[in-house]
Amino acid sequence: MTVVLAGVGADSTNLGALAPLYDDGRFEYVPIPEKTRETAETETLGSWNLRAGDGVAADLTTRITPQPVHDGSETVAGDALESWPLHRDPNFAALTYGEHRTSGYVSRLRALEPGDVVGFYAGLRRPDGDRAHRYLIGYFTVDEVTVVGPETPPAERESILASHPENAHAKRARDGDLYLEKPVVIVDGREPGGLFARDPIRLSDYYVKPGNERAQYYLRDGIDAEWNVEAGGENMMYKPAYRCALSGSTFRELVGVPSARTAAERDRWNPDRRRQP
Numbered sequence: 001m002t003v004v005l006a007g008v009g010a011d012s013t014n015l016g017a018l019a020p021l022y023d024d025g026r027f028e029y030v031p032i033p034e035k036t037r038e039t040a041e042t043e044t045l046g047s048w049n050l051r052a053g054d055g056v057a058a059d060l061t062t063r064i065t066p067q068p069v070h071d072g073s074e075t076v077a078g079d080a081l082e083s084w085p086l087h088r089d090p091n092f093a094a095l096t097y098g099e100h101r102t103s104g105y106v107s108r109l110r111a112l113e114p115g116d117v118v119g120f121y122a123g124l125r126r127p128d129g130d131r132a133h134r135y136l137i138g139y140f141t142v143d144e145v146t147v148v149g150p151e152t153p154p155a156e157r158e159s160i161l162a163s164h165p166e167n168a169h170a171k172r173a174r175d176g177d178l179y180l181e182k183p184v185v186i187v188d189g190r191e192p193g194g195l196f197a198r199d200p201i202r203l204s205d206y207y208v209k210p211g212n213e214r215a216q217y218y219l220r221d222g223i224d225a226e227w228n229v230e231a232g233g234e235n236m237m238y239k240p241a242y243r244c245a246l247s248g249s250t251f252r253e254l255v256g257v258p259s260a261r262t263a264a265e266r267d268r269w270n271p272d273r274r275r276q277p
Contacts, residue, residue, distance in 0.1 A: 001247045002116045003227070004108050005136070005203075006099065007239025008032075008090060009122030016061045018132050021124040025198035025266070026052035029122065029137055030060065031168075034087040035067050036179070039172040040165075046082025058082045089168035090120055095140045095189030098169035100182040104232065104241040109145065109185040116142040117248045118187050121203055121239075134217060134236050135200035138258055140193025141248055149183030160186070194258035199266035201255060204236045223269075226254070 010030040011018055019028040028050050034041060045058035063077040064084065076084055090097035097118060099105045112118065119139035125132040148160045158176035165171075169184045178184055204217045217236040219229065232242035244251070256265030 001245060002112060003119060003139075003244040003246045003248070003251045004112060004116075005119045005121055005232070005242040005244065006090075006097070006105065006109070007122070007134070007241070008120045009137070010057070010060075011123045014066075015057075015064060018123045018125040019060070020053060020127050021135070021200065022052055022127065024052075027124055027135070027137065027196075027198070027200055028052065029092070029195055030057045031086040031088045033064050033066055034085040034168075034172065036172060037085060038174060039085050039087075039168075041085045041088055041168065041171045043086045043088055044082060045084050045086065048086060056082075057086070087168050087172075090118075090138075090140075091166050091168065092138060092140075092193075092195040094166035095143075095191075095193055096164060096167045097140075097187045097189070098164075098167045098184050099187075100169070100178075100180070100184045101241075102182075103238075106147075106183060106185050108231065108241050108243050109187060110147050112142045112145050112187065114142055114144065115248050117193075117246075117251050118142060118189070119251070122200075124200065131206055133202050133206070134204040134239075135202050136196075136255065137200045138193070138195040139251070139255075140189030141191065142187060143190040144188040146186045146188070147183060148178070148186065150178065150181045151183075164188070192252055192257045192259075196258050196261065199261070199270055201269040227251075 010032050014032045019030045021027040046056055048057040058081055063075050065075055099109055117139050119136055121134050121136045123132050124135050148157055161170040161173050164186055172179045205220050206215055206217050208215045219234045228245040230243050230245050232240040
């Protein structure tokens with residue numbers, strides 16, 4: 001009975017921009033740029049079509065500094081920018097997600113069981129310049145969780161990676177060796193699940209907390225209580241991994257099934273939603 005919320009998607013640190021949220025409730029999901037060209041991923045910044053707007057992901061920025069390319073000092077722009085591969089994680093089409101971040105991510109994801117849920121949130125900004133926020137953009141039901149690491153016997157490691165051809169971490173593994181040689185949790189999903197078509201759920205508020213001098217992003221009041229958030233803290237500045245003590249069925253009742261969310265389910269969590277006629 002667990003839901004883990006994971007922060008994903010392109011943002012100002014890796015793309016130099018946030019994906020847009022439009023006034024009619026539609027939005028873009030843009031994966032982060034891959035840190036290396038050594039990947040089997042065929043989707044690039046120049047091929048990733050925006051769902052609701054015109055153009056491709058490369059149109060959202062003018063340059064990136066992937067890591068680690070010459071210790072992060074190399075700037076990629078122009079034609080090289082358009083051909084730069086994406087780290088398509090999560091892959092909503094294949095319902096697969098991989099993670100190697102150790103700041104609560106690996107430990108919380110590896111504890112998931114079949115029937116649990118992994119939800120995904122990203123930073124989105126309205127084109128007119130309103131304050132950006134963190135939004136839940138989709139989720140999938142957990143089918144199986146696999147952990148693979150440098151200590152995994154080579155033959156077993158290669159077998160696991162080969163059995164997850166659509167996972168971004170498997171795509172950038174080379175000859176059975178994991179990128180950066182970090183343990184990776186691979187979450188295989190099943191229906192119900194997917195990317196929301198519109199009306200992502202705002203998870204953050206932005207304000208100056210008593211005793212602080214500067215405003216920061218915090219988990220919205222009400223989300224922590226109604227979603228029974230047990231781990232991850234309230235500060236959302238650095239995309240923490242949240243663990244919620246909810247069953248998958250309860251979570252789906254709260255937010256709706258991605259392919260068939262009702263107007264009431266979309267409206268419930270979005271006090272700032274501005275829909276065009």
